[in-house]
Amino acid sequence: MELDLTWILLGLPMAFGLGWLASRLDLRQLRIANRQAPRAYFKGLNYLLNEQQDQAIDAFIEAVQNDPDTSELHFALGNLFRRRGEYDRAVRVHEHLLSRADLSQADRQRAQHGLALDYLKAGLLDRAEEALRKLEGTPYEGQARLARLAIYERSREWPEAARVAHLLENSGEANFSVRMAHYLCEQAREAVQQGDAAKALQLLAQATQNAPEAPRPRILLGQLQLAQGQAQAAFDTLRDLFARQDAAAPLAAASLVKAAQAAGQSAQALSALQAFYAQQPCIDVLEAMTTLAPNEPAEQAASHQRYLDHLQKQPSLMAASRWLNGQTDRAPLPAPVQKALENATRPLARYRCAACGFEAKEHFWHCPGCQAWDSYPPRRVEEL
Template sequence: MELDLTWILLGLPAAFALGWIASRLDLRQMRIANRQAPRAYFKGLNYLLNEQQDKAIDAFIEAVQNDPDTSELHFALGNLFRRRGEYDRAVRVHEHLLSRADLSSADRQRAQHGLALDFLKAGLLDRAEEALRKLEGTSYEGQSRLARLAIYERSREWPEAERVARLLENSGEAKFDVRMAHYQCEQAREAIQQGDAAKALLILTAAVKATPEAARPRILLGQVQLSQGKAQQAFETLSVLFEQAHVAAPLAAASLAKAAQSASLVKPAIQLLESHYEKQPCIDVLEAITALEESMPEGATASPQRYLRHLDKQSSLMAATRWLTQESSDAHPLPATVQKALEQAIRPLARYRCAACGFEAKEHFWHCPGCQAWDSYSPRRIEEL
């Protein structure tokens, strides 16, 4: 069979023409898609800037549908879902990103970090911890460790918190020595609650040695020593705070007074407390001095004039109430109604206040139960701030 050259000559131009038409149609479809995707993307940005998050999410979903391989749109969508509290949808977006084989290493780390934040915001601490652990050795390592530290503090996993804080300090993120001392104190408190005072003493002794500038381990160590009948040791442990004129010394004043009474060191304790009081007048230190003077042999009683002299240094309703109580006698007693009114008036002033969130409490907290801040409570009462 012979080939007809005429058909070949006619077919080649026709094939070329059809190919050209097909390519133009493909280019047209591509241009239409490219125009639609940016339009939806910029529409979403406009809604986002106008704080119309519902419409922004719809626009971003449309953009993702037009171009499902665009990772940046997925990240934007995941962040929007998390901000709106739709954590399950945010999780699905980030898990979809992680399932893609073509995702770059940097984007994979970013998606893993986003997933961890989703779980953290949703309160799923176990899953958040697991997701954060996978960020070890990545550019998000420091952030993931800080997040894990917050998780361990919330769940009161103090040994784990101490370990992560040590990693952060070794990596140069920040100084965590005082924070680690708090973790050791929390472990010591748990040991005391379990009846293991020996373990508590070991933990606190190590904490005082490792962080001598921290007041809490020393105060707690002195209190444990006192409860163990080691009054002399307790006095020596607590005396350091007053010799150094530490700002937290007033918190140890009552314990120091008890230790001095048990160890027959009342006069040295009074001298130590008076020396500190002259530098930093404080009602707690003054009351410790008064308690020690009242415990001395007959003939040596606490002078009400101490509270009166305190009023020259500081205007204090608490000191005024104590002075009135001591000045009253059997012949001229303070009426019960007046005493009750004064006690009610000074009760709010005798509280401690968190400098971070304003939470007030009868006792001093090292870890605020309101905002979870450390060392945010002043060692002085509200009246003295």
């Protein structure tokens, strides 16, 4: 019995000592880990400030390994991967966050938004759309709808784009009436390509009614009416643009001339063009006026004189070229000179996107370069 008590008396201090030593070791390890995580984090932040993204990613990976439960480090890492174009790694980071059961609702929504952006940047539009739909009813709802709108416009899903634009307008984001009129115009163009002119006319009439201030539906409606042999209706539709002094009216000048000639309304069209030109001088309107001039020599000479008058209002190589080519009291221009003038004026006759600078021979309502709407001024490059 005495031996047993001796061992107990000896064992108690030993057990206490071993326990104390173990606790000290655990505390030391915890302190080391806690020191390592902030050190790696601040190292990564320093690399970011110095725009050294590769080293920042390595530092954040080290910090995540030291503290795998820190969601903010995961978000930082996912954003860095996306900015570097490593979309597959960004997707894995955000999917890992979404798989965590301990993630708060706010962080889960944030991770879902990050995942949607990963898919969007990677060009995986179907997956991006699915991820964006899951953000309905969250603080990211407005951003998600705008992203979905861009997806539908890019994939030319005009009815879906109109539905999302309607939701955005109802939520107070902006007025999308002109944008939705563009969607109807795009559907009308597709209907014309499919040979369904009646449907196209209906869509354009609806667009004109929904957005009376939008010029594109009226221009397309007038052009389609003219193509369908409705010359008088086309003339009335297009003349309204000039009567309103719409800035986009020059885009319809050539179509107005054709409609007026077909409907026997040349004098009325010339009057409308002259009234518009007096307020907004423009080379396209000037050429339309010249086309409608009567065939009498005196009238033709007076019409040709307009190019010289136009040069007094604003310098224009296009107008100068037209004036030189129309001179009848001298020998015609030598072929090399005429060709040189044509080459010099060709770039000036283009249209240029005000958002990205993309130039094209024809006017675009939806820029093929930057996807912006109504970014092309209805004037030639020379007149900007």
